[in-house]
Amino acid sequence: MTQSSETPPTDQQMLYQLEGRPSLRVALPIGLQHVFAMFTGNLAPILILAGVVGGLSHQDRVMMIQCAMLMAGLMTMLQVYPIKIGKFQIGAGLPVVMGTSFAFVPTMKTVGAAYGIPGVLGAALLGGFVELLFGIFIGPLKRFFPPLVIGSVLVTIGISLLSIGANYFAGGVGAPDFGSWQNLLLGFSVFGVITVLNRFAKGMLKTVAILVGIGVGYALAALMGKVNFAPIAAAPWFDLPRPLYFMPEFHMEAVVSFAAVYIIVALETMGNTAGITMATLNRDTTPQETSGTIVAAAVGAQVGALFNALPMAAFGQNAGIVSMTKVINRFSIAVGAAVMIFVAFCPKIGTVFSSLPPSVLGGAVITVFAMIFLNGVKMISKEGFSESNSLVLAITFGLGYGLGSVPAATAQLPAALHFMFGEPIAAVCLCSVLANLIFNPTDKAISH
Numbered sequence: 001m002t003q004s005s006e007t008p009p010t011d012q013q014m015l016y017q018l019e020g021r022p023s024l025r026v027a028l029p030i031g032l033q034h035v036f037a038m039f040t041g042n043l044a045p046i047l048i049l050a051g052v053v054g055g056l057s058h059q060d061r062v063m064m065i066q067c068a069m070l071m072a073g074l075m076t077m078l079q080v081y082p083i084k085i086g087k088f089q090i091g092a093g094l095p096v097v098m099g100t101s102f103a104f105v106p107t108m109k110t111v112g113a114a115y116g117i118p119g120v121l122g123a124a125l126l127g128g129f130v131e132l133l134f135g136i137f138i139g140p141l142k143r144f145f146p147p148l149v150i151g152s153v154l155v156t157i158g159i160s161l162l163s164i165g166a167n168y169f170a171g172g173v174g175a176p177d178f179g180s181w182q183n184l185l186l187g188f189s190v191f192g193v194i195t196v197l198n199r200f201a202k203g204m205l206k207t208v209a210i211l212v213g214i215g216v217g218y219a220l221a222a223l224m225g226k227v228n229f230a231p232i233a234a235a236p237w238f239d240l241p242r243p244l245y246f247m248p249e250f251h252m253e254a255v256v257s258f259a260a261v262y263i264i265v266a267l268e269t270m271g272n273t274a275g276i277t278m279a280t281l282n283r284d285t286t287p288q289e290t291s292g293t294i295v296a297a298a299v300g301a302q303v304g305a306l307f308n309a310l311p312m313a314a315f316g317q318n319a320g321i322v323s324m325t326k327v328i329n330r331f332s333i334a335v336g337a338a339v340m341i342f343v344a345f346c347p348k349i350g351t352v353f354s355s356l357p358p359s360v361l362g363g364a365v366i367t368v369f370a371m372i373f374l375n376g377v378k379m380i381s382k383e384g385f386s387e388s389n390s391l392v393l394a395i396t397f398g399l400g401y402g403l404g405s406v407p408a409a410t411a412q413l414p415a416a417l418h419f420m421f422g423e424p425i426a427a428v429c430l431c432s433v434l435a436n437l438i439f440n441p442t443d444k445a446i447s448h
Contacts, residue, residue: 015327018094018281022329030327031336033211034097035343037317037365039356042072042099045108045310049120053112064117064308066241066344071309072099073340075300079314080330080337082292092273092285092293095333097318098300100310102164103265103425104258108310111254117308122248125305127258128298131266135294138270139287145270147284148389148440149432151379152396154271156428158373159401161316165369168362175358182224183359190217190363198324210321210364217360226357235351241344245308258311262301264426265313266294272319275375279323284379320368323375392435400424400431 014020015030046064050056075098082091104124112120134141167173169191171183190213197209205212221227270285273293277285285293293314301311322328343349383389403409404427410418421427 027332030332070344071304076337101313118249123254123258128302131262132298154376161369165366172358187363235348320371396432400428
């Protein structure tokens with residue numbers, strides 16, 4: 001008998017397969033890399049909101065952090081391994097990492113100042129039905145969101161994230177030493193390690209370049225005295241995240257405000273998911289993947305509200321990591337999700353993650369964010385720059401990004417229009433959809 005000449009894929013090769021099952025030894029560093037990249041971003045909105053809402057104890061904040069990690073882990077697991085009911089599915093079946101959305105921060109600050117954490121959670125719970133319906137009916141709605149529109153939104157997300165990355169790089173907004181040479185040294189050190197490994201390293205070392213860069217940066221930050229170990233020592237080893245620690249309260253104006261933001265977040269999640277498939281599989285998402293990723297995000301937001309967690313979205317920095325490394329393996333991301341869930345029950349480990357200095361994170365993610373931008377450019381380029389497409393893009397970025405970046409410019413418009421142009425992602429999406437319908441009336445989304 002002749003043996004098959006085909007040899008099974010190695011652990012390293014399986015990292016680049018969606019369904020591959022590499023060993024835990026290989027998958028764990030990939031998963032940890034994603035956890036490190038999302039951890040601070042997952043917690044930052046909680047800390048921002050806590051600063052606005054008075055009367056929160058240290059225990060209240062710790063509980064919200066635990067619940068945020070629990071829901072991020074569970075919802076990432078749902079995105080990676082979706083629940084399928086016939087042709088309908090909840091989850092994308094792709095390496096989509098979920099985390100607390102920054103898009104809600106301005107609205108959460110307003111609602112939180114007026115109604116506290118219970119008002120925020122109530123608005124998140126009811127407002128999430130809008131995203132849920134959007135995901136369920138995305139099939140007929142997707143004709144309004146062809147690649148030219150999604151690519152434009154993706155470019156805008158990338159540009160928006162770059163400013164966040166730059167602020168982290170310099171030490172974090174509001175830091176007393178913002179822009180200091182120490183913070184810049186840490187940022188450039190992490191950036192340098194990741195760049196060198198991506199350019200010259202081979203195999204696994206190249207794949208985990210971001211994790212190695214963060215490790216080097218953390219060690220350097222500790223030597224420079226920029227890591228506070230006191231909270232780590234004081235944190236308990238075990239505690240249970242508790243549902244309904246805050247009982248949601250419902251206020252109609254808060255619900256309406258959240259519902260509007262959910263549409264933006266759905267588009268952001270759709271754009272990040274499309275960026276993953278475009279960068280790694282060289283295709284757009286299928287209708288099932290698009291619907292599944294949005295429905296899972298909505299379900300996660302609503303269940304999360306019962307577990308004291310703020311609304312979640314697909315994280316752009318993690319989509320950027322997938323785009324940069326081309327590691328699309330679902331099992332590796334699931335391992336990272338399992339780590340998030342474990343951390344939710346171990347506040348001490350969570351405190352170690354949260355002690356990561358912002359400048360270390362900034363050095364790691366600033367290039368990753370740029371990959372989101374480039375994925376959008378790639379999607380737009382694939383559609384071509386015909387006369388009509390160029391006009392659509394000019395209107396999209398001229399009016400959408402231009403006016404959306406300067407909210408004061410539209411302050412005298414009616415409240416509804418001012419809201420639409422008060423945030424670049426929403427403004428770009430609105431202008432792109434309308435311009436595409438007018439100047440590309442026969443344009444369709446990519447067929448599947």
